[in-house]
Amino acid sequence: MSRFANKVVIVTGGASGLGKATATRFALEGAKIVVADVQGPAGHRFAEDIGGIFVETDVRDSGAVDHLVDVAVKEYGTLDVMFNNAGVRGPAAPVSEMSNEDFDQLVSVNLAGVFYGVRAAARVMTPKGQGVIINTASIGGVLPTAEIAAYCATKAAVVTLTQATAVELAPSGVRVNCICPGVMLTGMTDGLPAETIKRLDRLQPIGRPGDLTEMAEGVLFLASDAASYVVGHALVVDGGAVAGRPLGI
Ligand SMILES: NC(=O)c1ccc[n+]([C@@H]2O[C@H](COP(=O)([O-])OP(=O)(O)OC[C@H]3O[C@@H](n4cnc5c(N)ncnc54)[C@H](O)[C@@H]3O)[C@@H](O)[C@H]2O)c1
Structure with missing residues (x-):
């Protein structure tokens, strides 16, 4: 199946974890991938492996994110899918002990980084009247957890940013x-x-963590034409964790 033949896809945080798994799946389905990450050597190696290109990018830097999108358009002629996935969790700590530095880091990577990615992609996609933007939030954004309050707050903000920009950009396709x-x-x-x-x-009724390919499938669905009427949605892929707790937990 080649749902993404010749589609140009940017994946931030693409050098490891969910970003890497998703970029791999997109590449298997024919997409041209631009991997972006702060991890230079790992990102380079991986991009080469999947026949894509790597742009070393710190998503906290809006100019770097604009440059990333410029490179994709220059190299491949367009941008079809922007996956704003880079994120950090920071140390778990009671709110009274959380440092300004840790808070600022979470907001700048998880929220500002996603905002810069949405904005840069919208500038290219809106005039074309098509494109898909997908952001990585977390179940922490819909069901908060103690001792990672700031992380959860950034992820809730990503859900709201997604909804607000979805409403704004839907009329432009x-x-x-x-x-x-x-x-x-x-x-x-x-x-x-x-x-x-x-x-x-x-924590999850299914009794195990999610496999990265199970998560990547969710992203590919949102990016695909099968989701052509899915707008402003927060797709929870969590083995049932948000639905409720197994007996005794
Ligand atoms: N692992 C989980 O259980 C979990 C659960 C819910 C949501 N998430 C979210 O999934 C996303 C991916 O995380 P992951 O679990 O694959 O972790 P990961 O650490 O394997 O991947 C995150 C990637 O983001 C990159 N990155 C970090 N800061 C960056 C920056 N400033 N600029 C560019 N790249 C940067 C890292 O180098 C890394 O490659 C994150 O947004 C995370 O919040 C993870």
Whole structure:
């Protein structure tokens, strides 16, 4: 199946985790991929592996994000899908102990970074009257968790940013949606104690973390023509975690 033959897709945070898995799936379906990340060597290697290009990009820098979109358009002639996925979780801490630096980092990567990506993509897509923008939020944006308050707040803001821009851009033919992944074992969960990972497993009725390809499938659906009437949606892919808790949890 080649749902994305010759479609030009930018994936931020594409050097690892969900971004990498999604870029791989898009490439398998024929897309031309622009991988963006702060991880230079890993990003370069991966982009080469999938026949795409790498643009070292810090999404906290609006000029760098504008440049990323410019490169995609210059190299491939257009931009069809913008996946604003780069994100950080920051350390878990009670709100009273959270530092300004950690708070600012979360807001600048998770919220400003997504905003810059939406804006840069909209500038290219709106005049063409087509395009798809997908943002990565989190189940933390719809069902907040203690001790990662700022993270959850940035992800809730991504959901709202998605809805507001979806409403604004839909008349021009540009669809904006977001994905709310549940727990996935990625760079973001590296370093968590084994006991915590086990506890995370029990949070979802399905009893295990999400496989990255299961999450990527959600993104590909939102990007595909099958989702042509899906606008401003927050697609929760979480093994049932937001639906409720298994008995005894
Ligand atoms: N892992 C989870 O359980 C989980 C759950 C819900 C949502 N998410 C979200 O999924 C997205 C992807 O995370 P992941 O789990 O794949 O983690 P990950 O750490 O494997 O991937 C995140 C990527 O973003 C990149 N990145 C970080 N800061 C950046 C910046 N300033 N500019 C550009 N790139 C930057 C990292 O280098 C990394 O490659 C994030 O938005 C995260 O919040 C993750």
